[in-house]
Amino acid sequence: MLKDASALFKMNNNPNVLLYTGDLPFKNIKSTEDFIKNYNHYDTSNMGRWAVCGKKQGEFLGWCGLKHHPEKDYVDVGFRFFEKHWNKGFATEATKGVLSYAFNVLRIQDVYAYIDNRNPASMKVVENSGLSFLTKVIHEGNPSSIYHIKNELVNVKEISTEETIAIRHQVLRQGKPIESCSFEGDNLATTFHLGLYYYGELIGVATFIKNAHHDFNENFQFQLRGMAILQQFQGKRLGNVLLEKGLQQLKQLHANLLWCNARENAANFYSKFGFSTYGKPFDIPNIGKHYTMIKNIANTK
Known part of the structure; x- marks a missing residue:
């Protein structure tokens, strides 16, 4: 939603947040709004990245969600949070909720996560969410690990x-x-x-x-x-x-x-x-x- 543009702009302008993502910060609020307006994954894949908000105040904490990669036909789970909300369990809670939606509603059979090997915190999140290490690869130019979870339902x-x-x-x-x-x-x-x-x-x-x-x-x-x-x-x-x-x-x-x-x-x-x-x-x-x-x-x- 466009009302999230300001928060998304601020979060993505923290170099620590973007450190292992390969993404660049937004230039300004308008470029952030344009990104949100043009984000069409919900229409093309029936899935996407969702805002994660605090239960009491509704504060934008970050995002978590699914992405379909049609060229290789797989779905991955990803997350990103304001640095001040790291190490509070929000990423794990959100990832578990997204996986539940993937398996119970979308009926997806396999979900993957690609984690930069220099990012042990994100590895811990996906492991705590039930994903298991699969293999090591070079992903977007960096040594990375692929994690995987299968829909057992x-x-x-x-x-x-x-x-x-x-x-x-x-x-x-x-x-x-x-x-x-x-x-x-x-x-x-x-x-x-x-x-x-x-x-x-x-x-x-x-x-x-x-x-x-x-x-x-x-x-x-x-x-x-x-x-x-x-x-x-x-x-x-x-x-x-x-x-x-x-x-x-x-x-x-x-x-x-x-x-x-x-x-x-x-x-x-x-x-x-x-x-x-x-x-x-x-x-x-x-x-x-x-x-x-x-x-x-x-x-x-």
């Missing part, structure tokens, strides 16, 4: 064909014979099934079958089938986690195209993931209207 892993059947039946084929939940291609060596676990409980499934659609020319196509999330867990961004993991694995396999026959009520979900609709809608008997939707894997970030 939500986990995606490969499962067997048999493990997909119960959720397929409950979500996609309710009231129909259990045999209808088995798909052609389920047991091919090139097929993989993903299971989404929440607090250790299997709550969602998706199947990726190497199968070329006759209307598309790409030579390495996969079909997404049987993607289903138990009803009580729908609308909580958990399907995003499942599909993102599938796309990651397809990129590792160097697949060119992913396509699916999406139910009418799921088309918007796939559209938000960058799928485009191909052709006209069609009916699958006893199930309903569907759309063929496609996504170019090579363009997936």
Whole structure:
């Protein structure tokens, strides 16, 4: 917010605050206001740096938040506080809150922190927040350490064909014979099934079958089938986690195209993931209207 410009300007003009950041101080209040006005990470990534304020007086103490790096597709956590508020636990408290938001609301699977090796205080903050040392690198020209924490609340892993059947039946084929939940291609060596676990409980499934659609020319196509999330867990961004993991694995396999026959009520979900609709809608008997939707894997970030 623009009302934070003055405080942000003052904080960033302390050389001790900027010592290990690689940032330059703002030239004046106007340049600080321009920075805030042009800060678009909330719009582009649904995340960003948030102001940290005192509970009683509302004083601006500093900031803490998340940043998505699309070029390497990772999310990091960062923080910066007025020097007078160092060593009071504010950075650790804020970082823990941001991580909780990342895992419980945004459903991010992995969060990283890049810390300059000359900055043991920040290393202590991320360690106290639950991150663990991963490796040493040269980051922005300086020897640094990467720390990492994984979302243990939500986990995606490969499962067997048999493990997909119960959720397929409950979500996609309710009231129909259990045999209808088995798909052609389920047991091919090139097929993989993903299971989404929440607090250790299997709550969602998706199947990726190497199968070329006759209307598309790409030579390495996969079909997404049987993607289903138990009803009580729908609308909580958990399907995003499942599909993102599938796309990651397809990129590792160097697949060119992913396509699916999406139910009418799921088309918007796939559209938000960058799928485009191909052709006209069609009916699958006893199930309903569907759309063929496609996504170019090579363009997936």
